[in-house]
Amino acid sequence: MRRPLLLSILLLTLLLPATSWAQALGGLIVGKLVGADGAPLENISVSLKKTGTGVNTEANGSFKLKAEAGTQLLHISGLGYVTQETAVEVVAGKTITLPTITLQINQHELSEVKITEQRGLNQRPASVSKMPIAPLDLPQAAVTIDRQVLEQQQVLHLSDALVNVSGLYVTSTTGGVQEELGSRGFAYGSSNTFKNGVRFNNGIMPEASSLERMEVLKGSAAILYGNVAAGGVLNLVTKKPQFERGGSVGLRVGSFGLWKPIFDVYGAVGKSDKVAFRLNGTFEKANSFRDEVKSDRVYVNPSLLFELSPKTTLVLEGDYLRDNRTPDFGVGAINYEIQPSRSRFLNTPGAKNATQQTSTTATLTSRLSDKWQVRAIAGFQRYANEQFSSSRPAGSVFKPGKFYGNQLRSLQRSNTAENYYLAQFDVTGSFRTGFLGHTLLLGADADQYNTRLLAYTAQPYDSINILDRTKVVTQPRNAVRDYSQLPLVTRTLGNTRRAGFYVQDLLSLSEKVKVLAGLRWSYQETPSDVYTYTPPTAAVQTVTVRENRRFDSAFSPRVGLVYQPIKTTALFASYSNSFTPQANTVTDNQGNGLPPSVIDQVEVGIKNDLFKGALSANVTAYRIVNSNQAQVIQQYLNNDVRQPNPAYNSAWPSAQELAGEVTSKGVEVDIQSKPYLGWTFISGYSYNNTAYTKSNIYENGSRLRYNPAHTANLSVFYNFNTSFGENKMLRGLSAGFTTYYVGDKLAGRNTRTTVANDAFRLISIPDYVQFDASLGYSYDRFSLRVKLANILNELSYNLHDDNSVNPIAPRNFSATASYRL
Template identity: 70%
Template sequence: MSRPLPLLLLLSLPLAGFSHASLAATAGELRLAVPAHGADDAARRGWIAGRVTNTEGQAVEGVTVALKGTSYGASTQENGNFRLAAQAGSYQLVVSSIGYATQEVAVTVTGGETITLPAFALAVSSQALTEVTVTGQKSLNQRAMTVGKLPVPTLDLPQSAVTVEREVLEQQQVLRLSDALVNVSGLYVTSTTGGTQEELGSRGFAYGSNNTFKNGVRFNNGIMPEASSLERMEVLKGSAAILYGNVAAGGVLNLVTKKPQFERGGSVGLRVGSFGFWKPTVDVYGAIGDSKKAAFRLNGTYEQGNSFRDVVKSDRVYVNPSLLFELSPKTTLVLEGDYLRDNRTPDYGIGAINYEIPASRTRFLNLAGANNATTQTSATATLTTRLNNTWSLRGVAGFQRYDNELRSASRPTNIVSTPGATYGNWNRGLQRSQTSENYYLAQLDLTGTFNTGFLGHTLLVGADADQYQTNSVAFTTPESALRPGTAVTVYDAINILDRNKELAQPAERLSSFDQLVRNSLTKGNTRRAGFYVQDLMSVSEKVKVLAGVRWSYQETPSDVFNYNTIANINNKIANTYVETRRYDNAFSPRLGVVYQPIKTSSVFASYSNSFSPNSGIDTDGNTLRPSIIQQYEAGIKNDLFNGALSANVTAYQIVNSDQAQTIQPGAPNFNESRPSAQELAGEVTSKGVEVDVQSKPMMGWSLITGYSYNHTSYTKTNTYINGSRLRYNPAHTANLSLFYNFGSAFGDTFLRGLNAGVTTYYVGDRVAGRSTRVNVANDTYRLIEVPNYVQFDASLGYTYNRVGVRVKLANILDELSYNLHDDNSVNPIAPRNFSATVSYKL
C-alpha cells in the first residue's frame, strides 16, 4: 500500500519542481508523488474524485489511482474514496491493485473544478502474479530529508542518511526510540541514566540535546520522547555543523510528528503489556468544518506501567495538537504543539563492585518514594512560501519549556570492597535537584533551483538564532547537630547484594529529601547565531559538487550563586557570586563530490568539520578556543531492481585533534595557582564502516538490515592511556527486520489482513566505568567490560475492516546485558516481555 507523504516533505517539494499547492489542498488524500518536473499553476489546477469497490460493492482500500505518464496519483481510503489534484489537461486514469484486474479511463481536468467519476468496480484477477511494480513509495535513496534542508533525494548528497517511515514504526510496534534503532546501522543506546532517558550515540559521539530535533527544532532529550506521534524518524549521519552549528560529529536525529490532513479520519487504540503496562492512544484529523484551507490533527496518549525492576513505576501524559492553514496557493502555515508530563521512579540500576557488574536484573537500590518529575511543553510555527518557480522561503519559530525535579537516593557509584562480612556494603545518601529551561529558536531558509551556464544549482542560504535560558538549583546535605562544622551525608547503610541484610546504622542520619539545603543556583543564558550558504552544483549529468560554509557565533554567560552551606564553606566558596562570560565563533566548511555512473547509483566523498566549545581556561586564565573536529566520509549508494532495494555502504574517519584536557602536574606549562587549567592536548579518532539496506514492500515482503563497525580511541592524550577505547561505543552492531504482509495476494480469504515479522539487533562489546589515568599515582579508575547481546523480537498483526490487532514478543532469547553511564548507573535491559495492541480506525 502506498503511504501519505509527510507534510514537511510536501512543503519542500516545490524547490524540486513539485506541485506544492495541489499537495496542500489535498493533504491526507494525495499519496503518490506529483510531477518531478514543471511548476504548478494554481489557476490551472483541478481535482478528480471517485470511489473504488469490488464486484460485491464493498469498498477497497489501498487501490492505486494514477494518471498515466505522470506521477500524479492517490490511493483509496478505508471507504474506497480517492481524490487527487492535477494540472488542467487530458489524461488516462489507471486504477490498479494487486489481485484485481486493472481498469483505465480517459479523463479531462479543468482548472478550478472537481470531476467526480462513476464508481469503479474491480474484479478479482485470475492472472498469476509474475511481476509486481510498486508505485507511490520512494526508495531510501530517493527520499528527501527535512533535516537536510535541501529538496533533493539523498542519492545526490555526499553523506549517509536514513529515514524510517511510520508504517515501519507501527509494524514493529515501536514504543521507545531504542526500539527503532533496529532500522539504522551504527545508531545505539549509550546509556539510560537513572532510567529516565535514553541517550543515543553514533560514530563514537553522543547525541545530546544539541543533536536531537523534533520537526527541525532542538528539544531537550533529558526525557524519553513519545514515539506514538511519529510520522517518521530521520537520521543524518556525520557532520551537520554547516546546518545546525555546534552539533556533535556523529550525526543528528530529527523526529517528525504526524501532520494535519483534510480528509477526516483517525484511530483509537489500547496497548497492554507485561509488568502491568497499559497505554490508550487517540489520533484524529480532518478539515476544520468544511474548509479546504484549514485542517487539524490531535494525537494523545496516557501511559502507566510498572517494570521488571523491583519498585520501579511510571506514568505519563502526552498531547500533540497541530493545525495546517493554506494561506494561499503558494503559502502554508503549520502550527504544532507538544505537551509531555512524565513521572517515574529514578533507577540507577544494580551498582558495581570493584568495577565489575554483580549480575542481576531486578535488584533495586533506590528509595520507594524517589521520583523524577518532568514536564516538557513546546510550540512550533513553520511558514513555507513559494516566491516563484525558482525560489522558496521557509521560516521556523520555536519555543520549548522544560522543567524537572529529581528526588532520589544518591547514585551507587562503584563500591570498592573486599570479600568478607562487609562485601557490598554501601552508605546510601540522598540527592535533589531542580532544573528549568526556556528555549527559543528563529530560523529562515531561502532555497532555489536554477542554472548558470552549464551549471545547475540547488542553493540554500539561511540564518538562525537560538537562546537557552536555564535555572539549575543544586541541593546538598545539612550541617550536623552533633558535630558542628560537618555535614550529615548518610540516609542509611545497605548491602547492595542482599537488601535484607541488617546493618548498623549511623548515629545521625538524613530522614527526608526536605532536609537537603540549597547549595547553588546556576543561571545560564546561552545565545547563538549562524549564517550559512550551501550549493549543490550539477556539473554534468553524472557529477555533482556540494560546497558550503557556516559562520557560528556563541555567547555563553553563566551566573552562579553559592549559598552558605557546609559543603561550600569547606570548599571556601560560601556566600559567593561567580559570573563568567565567554564568546566563541567558528567557521564550518563542507565540500563533497558525487559521481553517478547511472541514475540509480552514486559514489561520493566529502570533507567537513564541526566545532565544540570548551568551558575551561588555560594556564594564563584565558578561555580556550573551540575544538575543531575534522570529518572525512566516502561511500556508495545503490538503488537496485528498479528501486525495490536500496543498499548503501559508508566509510568514515573523524579526528578531534584539539580535545581539552587538564594540564598535569610536572608539565612545563603547569601553573600551581591554576591547578585545573586545561590545554588542547588531546586527540580522539573515530573510524568505521556502515552498511544500510532497505527495501520497498515487494510482493508482501519488506526488509531492513544493516551492519556497523566503529573504533573510537584516544590517539593523543596527557591523561589517559593512548590507544584506549572511549566508553559506551560498541565495536559492532547489526540489525535485521523482515516482515511479510499476506495482503490482497490471498484474495478475500482471512489471510488478507495478516502480517508477521521478526526483528533482531546485535550490540557488540563495549566498555564503561572510568578511563584509567596515567598521571595519577595509584589510580583506582578502571573500565568495565559490558557483555554483547542479541535481541530477537517477533510480531504478528491482523486487520479486519477497521479493527487491527498486533501482538509482540520481545527479547525472546531473554538476553541479559546492561546500559551503563560511568560506574554509577548500571541498568539491565528488559527481559522477555509481551505486548498487544488493539486499534480501531475512525
C-alpha cells in the same frame, strides 16, 4: 528463527502455479500515467480491485498488468494524487493498450507525507537536510524510518525504532529516566536532537505514538545547525493535519502492568478547505520488571494547518508531556564488575523524577515560484525537572571481608528549569549560470537558552548491602530522615545565546558529477552566574556570586563530491568539520578561556538503487579526528619527575591545553526494500572504533566508553494482502520479526596513566541479540497487533560510567487493539 520464513516461502511457492495458470487464461493491460503537466509519474500504484494484485509505474509512467478475462476495475492511487478507477474489458490472449491517463494533484496532501510513501531509502529526501535535493545527490549518509515501519514494529520507546538505523545506538539510560543516544563515537545531547526541525531537550524519553517518521542525518551537520556533535543529528517528525476526516482510537496493554490508551483525530475545521487540524495523545501507566519501579505519563500533540494562499502554508504545532517515574540507577557494580540481576532495586523509598515539557512551533512556508521557496520557523520550549534520589551505587574498589558490598546511600535533590527560544529563516532555490546548475540554500538562525539549576547538598541517609538487601547495616549517626532536610548549596543561572549564518550550493557540473559546497559562521555567548549559599549551620549566612563569561565563534566548512556512473548509483566523498565550545571553567595556563575544539570528518560511500528501485543498499566509511581536544597540562612530561613541563603553571594547576586527540573510524551499511510481493525488510551493520590516539592522561589506543564496536539489525515483514485475493479474512494478516545485535561495548572508567596503581577500570558489557516477533490483523475498521519482545530472554545492561547499571527488559508481551474512525 528460520521456520516462519521457510513456511512463507513454501506457501508462496504453492500458490505461484495456480496464479500463473489463472493468468495464462487472461490478457495484458498496458498503459501510461502522467501528471497535469504531462510529465510521467513514477511509483504510482495500479492494481486490480477484484484481486488486489498490482504493480507500480516505471520511470516513464508506463505499466503492464496481467489480468483474467472479463471486466476488470483498475484502481490507480498515489499519495498526493486524486485516486481513480477505470473499467477495462480484458480479452484472453490479447494486449489491451489504454489511452494515457492523467492524474490530478490532491491539493490537501501535505508534502511531508508525500515524500515518504512508495519511495525507497534513496528516494525520500529528509527535511533535516534543509535542501530539496535527491538523496543520491547528497554526499552524506541519511536514513528515514516512516510510520508504516514504526507501526509494524509496534514501537513504544525511541530505542525500539533505533534498531532500524545502523550505527545509531543507546549509550546509557542514566537513572532509567531517559535514553541517551550516540553515533560514530559521539553522544547525541539536546543539541543533536530535534523535533520538527527544532531542538528539544532529550533529558526525558520522547513520546513515539505521535511520530510520522524519524530522520537521521549521519556525520557532521554543523553547517546546518551550528554547535552539534560530530556523529549526526536526529529529527522526529510528528503527525500532520489533513483535510480528509479520519483518525483512530486504540488501547495498548502489556507485561509489567502496561496500560496505554491512544487517540488520533484529524480533518478540516468545520467545512473549511483552508484550515485543517490534528490532535493525538496518550496516557501511559506501567510498573516494571524492576522492583518498586513505576511510571506514568500524559502526552498531547495538537496541530493546525492554514492554507493562507495557494502558495503559502502555516503549520502551528504544540507538544505537551508530563512524565513521572521512579529514578532507578540499576543493580550496582563491585570492583568494576557487574553484579548480575534483573530486579534488584537500590534506590530509597520516595525517590521520584518528575518532568514537564511543553513546546510550540510555527512553520511558515511560501513558494515564491516553481524554483524558489522561503521557510521561517519560530519555536519555544519549556522544560522543568525535579529529581529526588539516593546517590548512585558506584563501582568503587571493595576489599573482601565483613563490609564487602556495603554502600553508603546519600540523599540527593536537584531542580532544573529551561526556556528555549528559536528563530530560523531559509531560502532555497534552483537556477543555472552557464553550464552549471545550482541548488542553493541561504539561511540564518538564532536561539537562546535560559536555564536555572538548583543543587542541594547531599546528606548521608543509610547504608545497604547491594548483594543482600535483607542484610542489616548500621545507619550513620549524622543521617537525615528525608529530602526536605537537604540544604540548597548552589543556584546556577545560564543564558546561552547563539546565532549563525550559512550558505550551501549543490553544483551540477553534469548529469553525473555534482559538488556540494558550503560555509557557516557561528557565534555563541555562554554567560552564567553561580550563587553559592553557606550551610544552615554556619554562624553567618552569606551568598557568594561567581560570574562566568565566554564568547566563541567558529567557521564550519563543507565540501562533497558526487559521481553517478548510472542514474541508480552514486559514489561520494566529503569533508566537513564541527566544533565543541569549552566549558566556562576551562582555561589555559594564564587563566584565559580556550577556543573551541575543531573536529574534522572525512566520509566516503556508495548509494545504490537496485532492481528498479525495489532495493536500496548504501555503504559508508568515515574517519573523524578531534586533534585539538582539551586536556589537563601535566606537571611533568611523560610522568617523569625529572622532566618538568615548561607549560605547567602552579598558579593554574587545573589549566588545560588543546593537545589531545581522539579518532573515530568505522563503516556503516544500510539496506531497505520497498514492498514486493508482500515482503519488506530493513537491514544494517556498523563497525566503530573510537579511541584516544594522543593523550597525556589515558593510554593511547584505549577505546572510549559507551560505543559498541559492532551493531547489526534485520527486520522482515510479510503482508498477506497480495497473496490471497478474494479471501478477505487472510488479506488483513501481517507478520514479521526484528532482531538487533550489540557487540563489544565498554563502560566504567578509562585507566589513567598519570596515577600510580590507578583503580579505574573499564567494564565490558555482555554482547546480546534481541529477537522480537510481531503479528497483526486488520478487518474492516478494526485492527489487532501483538508483539513478543526479547524472545531469547537475553540479559545485558546499559551503563553510565561505573554506575547506573540498568538491565535491558526481559522477555515481554504487548498487544494493541485499535478502531479506525
